Amino acid sequence: MSETFWGAPSFDRADGPFRLAVQPIMDHTTALMNKAADLAQEVREGRTVIRLSGNLSIACLNDLPDRLDAVEGPVDTIDLSDVDYMDTIGAWVLHRTIKRLGARIESDKCDAERLIAAVGRVDEPVNIRPDYIPPWQRVVGQIGEAVVNSGTTLLGLLGFFGGTLVATWNVIRHPGRFRINAVVQRFEVVGVSALGIIGLMSFLIGIVIAQQGSVQLRQFGMEMLTINLVGRLTFRELGVLMTAIMVAGRSGSAFAAQLGTMKLTEEVDAMRTIGVSPMEALVLPRTLAVVVMMPLLSFYASIVAIIGGGFLCAVSLDIPPITFVQRLREVVPIHDLWVGLIKAPVFGVIIALAGCFQGMQVKANAEEVGLRTTSAVVQAIFLVIVLDAFFAVFFTWVGWN
Amino acid sequence: MAPEEEIAEEEARVEKAVERDGIAISVRNLKNSFGEQVVHEGLNLDVRKGEILGVVGGSGTGKSVLMRSIIGLQTPDEGEVHVFGESMIGRLDDEALAIRKRWGVLFQGGALFSTLTVAENVEVPIREYYPNIGPKLRDEIAAYKIRMTGLPAEAGPKYPAELSGGMKKRAGLARALALDPDLLFLDEPTAGLDPIGAAAFDDQTRKLQQTLGLTVFLITHDLDTLYSICDRVAVLADRKVTAVGTIDELLATDHPWIQEYFNGPRGRAATAAVAREKDKRR
Numbered sequence: 112m113s114e115t116f117w118g119a120p121s122f123d124r125a126d127g128p129f130r131l132a133v134q135p136i137m138d139h140t141t142a143l144m145n146k147a148a149d150l151a152q153e154v155r156e157g158r159t160v161i162r163l164s165g166n167l168s169i170a171c172l173n174d175l176p177d178r179l180d181a182v183e184g185p186v187d188t189i190d191l192s193d194v195d196y197m198d199t200i201g202a203w204v205l206h207r208t209i210k211r212l213g214a215r216i217e218s219d220k221c222d223a224e225r226l227i228a229a230v231g232r233v234d235e236p237v238n239i240r241p242d243y244i245p246p247w248q249r250v251v252g253q254i255g256e257a258v259v260n261s262g263t264t265l266l267g268l269l270g271f272f273g274g275t276l277v278a279t280w281n282v283i284r285h286p287g288r289f290r291i292n293a294v295v296q297r298f299e300v301v302g303v304s305a306l307g308i309i310g311l312m313s314f315l316i317g318i319v320i321a322q323q324g325s326v327q328l329r330q331f332g333m334e335m336l337t338i339n340l341v342g343r344l345t346f347r348e349l350g351v352l353m354t355a356i357m358v359a360g361r362s363g364s365a366f367a368a369q370l371g372t373m374k375l376t377e378e379v380d381a382m383r384t385i386g387v388s389p390m391e392a393l394v395l396p397r398t399l400a401v402v403v404m405m406p407l408l409s410f411y412a413s414i415v416a417i418i419g420g421g422f423l424c425a426v427s428l429d430i431p432p433i434t435f436v437q438r439l440r441e442v443v444p445i446h447d448l449w450v451g452l453i454k455a456p457v458f459g460v461i462i463a464l465a466g467c468f469q470g471m472q473v474k475a476n477a478e479e480v481g482l483r484t485t486s487a488v489v490q491a492i493f494l495v496i497v498l499d500a501f502f503a504v505f506f507t508w509v510g511w512n
Numbered sequence: 513m514a515p516e517e518e519i520a521e522e523e524a525r526v527e528k529a530v531e532r533d534g535i536a537i538s539v540r541n542l543k544n545s546f547g548e549q550v551v552h553e554g555l556n557l558d559v560r561k562g563e564i565l566g567v568v569g570g571s572g573t574g575k576s577v578l579m580r581s582i583i584g585l586q587t588p589d590e591g592e593v594h595v596f597g598e599s600m601i602g603r604l605d606d607e608a609l610a611i612r613k614r615w616g617v618l619f620q621g622g623a624l625f626s627t628l629t630v631a632e633n634v635e636v637p638i639r640e641y642y643p644n645i646g647p648k649l650r651d652e653i654a655a656y657k658i659r660m661t662g663l664p665a666e667a668g669p670k671y672p673a674e675l676s677g678g679m680k681k682r683a684g685l686a687r688a689l690a691l692d693p694d695l696l697f698l699d700e701p702t703a704g705l706d707p708i709g710a711a712a713f714d715d716q717t718r719k720l721q722q723t724l725g726l727t728v729f730l731i732t733h734d735l736d737t738l739y740s741i742c743d744r745v746a747v748l749a750d751r752k753v754t755a756v757g758t759i760d761e762l763l764a765t766d767h768p769w770i771q772e773y774f775n776g777p778r779g780r781a782a783t784a785a786v787a788r789e790k791d792k793r794r
Contacts, residue, residue, distance in 0.1 A: 169642055169691055170613070176649050198692035199724065203656055204649070229723050233659035237668035239631040239651050476673065478626070 146195060148175040152182065159186045161214070164193035167201025176204045184212045191218035202226040206234065264490070271468040272460075275398060278390035290396050297400030301362045302408060309357050313345075313412040316353060317419025320344060325428055334428050338435060341420030342443040350413030351405075351451045352499060355458040358401065358408065359491035363466035366397050367487035370470025371480035379471070389471070398463040405459030406452050413451060446511040454502050458495045465491040534561035535597075536695055536727040537582055542591035544577055551577050553751040555591070561694075564721055564728040565756075566738045568773065569748030575731045576620075578748065579697055582729070583617060584608060595695070613641050615695040616688030620703065622680035624672040630683045631658060631668040637690040653690070661686040662716050678709040682716075689720065696721075698730045702737055710734060714741050735774075735782035740789075747773075 146165040153160050161182065165171060189209065191197075197205075206227050209216065218224055244252075282289050324340040370393060373379050379389050417439070424430040430438075469487035473479050506512075537559040544552040551574035559565045569575050580586035582593055584600055593600040595611055616637075624633050634654040638645055645653070658668055661682045672680060681701055688696060701717065702710035718741045721728055732738060738745055739759065746756045749769045755762055762770050773779060 169638075169645075173644065177646070199656075199660075200653055200692055203653060207652065226723065230656050230660070233656050235655070235659055235665050237631060237655035237658050237665045239635070239654060239668055240629055241669045478673075 147171050147173055148194075148201070150175060150178060150182075152186075155188075158188065160188045160190055160217075161186055162190040162193060163205075164195075166195050167197040167204070169198060169200040172201065172204065179204060179208045182208070182212070186212045186214040188217045189214050191216060191220065191223050194218075194220075194223065197223050197226060199226060199230055202230045206231050210234075267472070268464060268468055268490075271471075272464055274390055275394055275464065278388065278395050281388075282391060282395060288391060290392060293392070293396035294399050297396050298404060300365075301358065301397075301400045302404035305357065305361055305404075305408060306411065308361075309354055309408055309412050310415045312353060312357060313350065313415040314419040314422075316349060317341060317345065317416035317421075318423045320349070320416070321420040321423040322427070325423075335430070335438065337420070337424060337428065338430070338438045339442045341417060341424075342439045343447055345413045345416040345420070346443060346447040347450045348499070350416055351409040351455050351458065352495070354405065354409040354412045354455070355462060355495045356492055358405065358459070359462045359465075359488050359495070362397075362401060363462045363491045364484045364488050366463065366466030367470040367484040368480055370394075370467055371473035371483050374471060374473045375477065375480065394463075394467045394471075397467055398460065401459040401463040402456045403459075405462075406455040409451055409455040410448075413448075444511075450502075450506055450511060454499065457498065457502075461494045461498065462491045465494065535559070536561045536595065537729065538592075538594045539578070539582065540592040540594075542578070542581060542593065543589045544574060544581060544586065545589055550751060552581075552588070555748075555752045557746055557753045557756065559727060559729055560744075561727050562725055563743040564718070564730055564741055566742035566745040567729065567731045567748065568733070568738065568745060570769070573748040574751075575748055576699060579617075579699060579729065579731060583615065583697060609641075613691055614693055615697060616691065616693040617697040618681065618684045618688045618699060618701060620699045622672070622684035624680060624683055624687070626672050629669050629671055630663070630675070630686070631655065633672070633683060634658060634686045634690050637687065641691060654686075657686045657689055658683070660720070661689065662712065678705050678713070681705065681713065685716075689724075692724065694725075694727060696726050696728045698728060698732075700731055700733060702732065702734045707736075710736065711740075717741060735778055736785065739782045739786045 148163065148165040148167050148171050151162045151164070153162060161179075167175070189205065191205075202223070205216070208214070209227070210231075216224055216227065321337055321341050325334050325337045328334050328336050328340070370379070373393070379393070382389050382392060421432055421435045424435050425432055466487045469483040469490070473483050535558050537557070539555060539557040542552050542555040543550070555578070557578075567575050567578065577586060581588045582595065582600065584603070588601065591601070596614065598611055600608065600611070624630070625636065628636070631651070631654045634657050635650050638650050638653060655665075655668065659665065663679060663682045663686065667675065667679060667683065672683070675683060685698075685701070688698075698717070702713050705713060714737050717728065717730075720726065721741075730737070730742065742759075744756060744758055745762060746753050747762065747767070747770055748754070749767070754767055755765050755770060759774065763774055765771075774783075
């Protein structure tokens, strides 16, 4: 009988990393079984036999699968008499070898055969990953999807705006349905709570504008024009724009997250079944709160920014506050204030609508709430800036330069 | 012989018998509390090798907390937890690694990794613990594990968000079974499944347990599960395990909660269903 041992020194492998890792927790019976799997090929009565030994479990398989794969047929029998223990992974390795070589199993343990049969019954190809799509195809697909998405979003936003108008009209016709408490509560959340952060931000912006402006204007010896710069810029543009960005970040996102969560927990559906219109109860109070608060907040932001500018002028340009205020009254026309105050409520409508609209679009899961909140803020800020450009053209056309 | 000695001898005998049968999990004198609220106090529990132990108890009695204490996600205030004879309390993550390979956990919601497909989820433990297994064999292992838990082959490349609740549980089970564990923890596996799906899941659990010789620690509210697949049931009440045994043994106790639980309308319905099933088999 000729015997070929493949990988004879593999008994040493039993002391390898696996044994060390597993040893401390094994009880006596499993410790005895913890022998690395091994195979030997031999010829018995003219037939090729693969004799397996040791522990055929995932921890002790080592390179056995590769060695079994390397075995060339024909093999008549796989002998399992020396196998101490087998798990389904060992059984699977045997199953695929049997399938490939057409060998039969010889074993004195019916458990082993049962296990191999059990994994054999579920042998069916399963895709691990979704089908591969070539990059160019994916990019084209994504672009198309994005275009369709922005189209439907814009359309949806328009529809939502219409829905809000209808709800407003309904409330005007039935003033009893107006939720004054909800609105006043939003006033606090949207307006009063934002005073601190908007004030600080505007003060710093005022300082930065004045400082940067004065550095440039000094080259022409016209540092006094810093006052024009700060005054006109903050009232016309910066006050309202920075406030809009801040409110979109604070309140627009909060609206999307609140309404999105309410959609998920089916609160919105419950409201509908009770006969309360979510548009009137949820969207209208929030929209109204932002529309009322935006002009107030942006006026406040402009004033604080001017104070910041005045502070810098007093400290580094030696322009006393009295002079600063007098000069301000001369150079800033009153229509600059109107420009800011007209834009503010319009921006408010956009922020509230984007927040509420995205919130109401949530359907599936918690992850979507996060995505919708992000797009609410991005959309609001983007639309505010686009509209601001239109306003700039419009006011020039009107002659309010 | 004095009666005390007799009792002590009897206890020692029982202990020896249990040792021979083998204990997979042993919890001794466990105490868990969250702030002022004490969840467990003086809790003792033994899970025998090769059994399906059902754990029941009212809401808030700390069934999940008990499971989390055993698998080391929650450090108890006091007490000892041994899994396969190894202490689990105060062990470093590295030391407990070898034990962790020997158990699989199915969390309530499945807890699948949402950025990976079902098959990739099943591959994670294999990839993590046995990097020596080649990608081809790993894919094959994931494939038969998925089929073994009763999922269709089409579920493999799907992402968890595309699966129904029942399929998520099965996928979670496939991941829990990835390393062929000796011990399986199931946290309310049939909650939220329709009765047919729940019965199929129970059936699958039983079959897998028999084929693979698993020890199963099963938290459930489902009376049908208790009746149809659990070998023994442990009842959590009054901050400890008030009773452990077969359902018949539990019915013989006079604890009010146990009586209400098994003899309430739902309990009676489940008993009747089991009786009918037995009649049919005859």
